[in-house]
Amino acid sequence: MYTRRDRMFIAFLVVPSFILLGAVVLYPFIYNLILSFGNMNLTRIRDWQIIGIRQYVKILTEPMQPGFYDIFFKTIIWTVVNVVFHVTLGVFLALLLNQKVRGKSIYRTLLIIPWAIPQYIVALTWRGMFNYEYGAINLILTKYLSLPAVEWLKSPTEAFIACILTNIWLGFPFMMVVALGALQSIPQELYEAADIDGATWYHKLTKVTIPLIRPVMVPAITLGMIWTFNSLNIIWLVTNTGEPSDKTHILVSFVYKAAFNFYNFSQAAALSIFIFLILLTFSLIFMRRSKATEAAY
């Protein structure tokens, strides 16, 4: 039983965290919510007013450049493709590294490098590599693979693919490290028992490995989804702020542009609320469906 004095002490220890969270999470969130119902833009930055749900209606019904639904669709593609590749590549490489391989630590270090390099350096390096005439990618395609050069950064689709390729390269090490940790925690006896039962490689993967790494991978995938959905740097830097023609934006990059390039703060706030609702819904459904919180054993 806690005494009144203990409870007071606990409360005072917790209060700073609450104040900090309130200042850096709750207050900005509520302010953003209020802003999304207002008309704060360049000309009304000091005397903005509440105008109701007009920003939301405008986003959903009025044509924008680029259109909201286009950006939303691109964001879904961006997130799903990236995370699928991150997880597939990450788990595949983790399975390889979990074997008895010579020079395992060297491979592991090399594979973690993309994750260790600052994102903006990765993005700008890849941007240079995607140059039509002088970039390494086209030089490899034309010189060594006898394929035609691709105009990576000039056309919207190719530019978007370029961003995805960069982000895949950047993101798989995280999943690999998580999966490797999960694999190493699986008791060897389970595989030995499976061997005795005559299980094939495929059976061991689907009946032992995947179920046992799931509790670790599901939160990692959820985080990966949220991070990728909210990943501004790669799109912003590889395509130089959404080029060409603002056709490579995902939701967060467009929010950033709306707020800090167009000074349309209320529109950006309304878009941010959409992003929040999408991610909240996804996280709740994904966590519930995947039963991530249930024990594996």
Next chain:
Amino acid sequence: MRLVAFAACVTVALGIAGCGPGTDDAHRVVIWHQMRPDERDVLQRQIDRYMSTHPGVTVVQVYKETETLRSGYIIGSIAGQGPDMVYGPSDPIGVYEATKTIRPMEDLFTRDYLADFDSSGQVWYKGHLYMLADKIGNHLALVYNKKYVARPPTTDRELITLCQQIQNRYGYTAGRPNVYGLAWNYTEPFFFIPFFTGFGGWIFGPDGVTPTLDTPAMIQALRYVRDLRDVYKIIPGESDYEIADALFKDGKTAMLINGDWSWAGYREKGMDIGVAPLPLIVETGRWCAPMTSPKGYSINVNVPPAKMALVLDVLKYLLSEQNQLETTRALNTAPTRRSVYQNPDVRNDEILMNSLLQIQRGRPMPVVPEMRAIWDAMRPSYQAVMGGTERPEQAAKDMQSLAERKIRDMME
């Protein structure tokens, strides 16, 4: 009980650290700018000299990327913070004025003091002086490598012929010229303006705020720039600022369209360069006219009256004749003080004289907030034309409608 008190103190301290206002140091002057490294070096030398003669005063320069500078300054200033002075080109003055983040400066200077400044170095907007510049221009011109070009072209036809001659002289590898005739950043509409004006176009109508982008001049200019790449094949297939700059530095393009901010860097690299005004478009008989704008200092609206004398002293020092001359010698930029032009070093500088000729042929960049909408409306369609996904006629229409919508959004 002591622990409870400690926790309470931590709470209060964290609260103060997290939410409290920044310190207002009466002897510390902060300047935000978007200067390149060589400009920063010159500024730092000047700041160091000031601080050595003013013990107890600290002047700090902080670099920020152009967009970050603008948005960060506006947000900081609205929150009652931000630097004491903000330095940059004049185009965001309209935005700063609309957000009431800079203060009028006409009450801070005497007429005699301002009389020595060229009128283009004083940015007046809506009847108030909002910027005092130390450089004028910030403009594009034709930079050429004397290794390839003996005499710069004066017309667009001469330019095309010269480029083709150079490309043929140095041959091709895998269908690509070993040395391109010309390069520039053709992803940014700022670099497109000289062609637009060369065909008789301008971004605003007579009232200075109504976009005039859907015009025959725009269509012709878009077609012309695209043809330079696809028909005359004298510019690279893809070229942003970094690529164009690197090609010129590596000797892989004979000529470059770039701004006065870049020329000193090429000379420092040991390149033998010349600067010439952009050519005349023979078809229209008009010069390609780049936008020009002064670069200078504005004062944050939040500078307290008690600190204004110090800020003003620093500003006057930075704008002094001696410092402008030093900047001009180091960076080849055009000064704003008339007296500096009497100096033989300035009068005999070939690059600077050609630069001044280009400024005379240029058009001042409007400082109205609508300018932002123009750039944002031009960029997507201009890039689409260069990317081959839109026709010039449609691009002109799209630019106009987008500019109108963005201005409407901005003003609603």
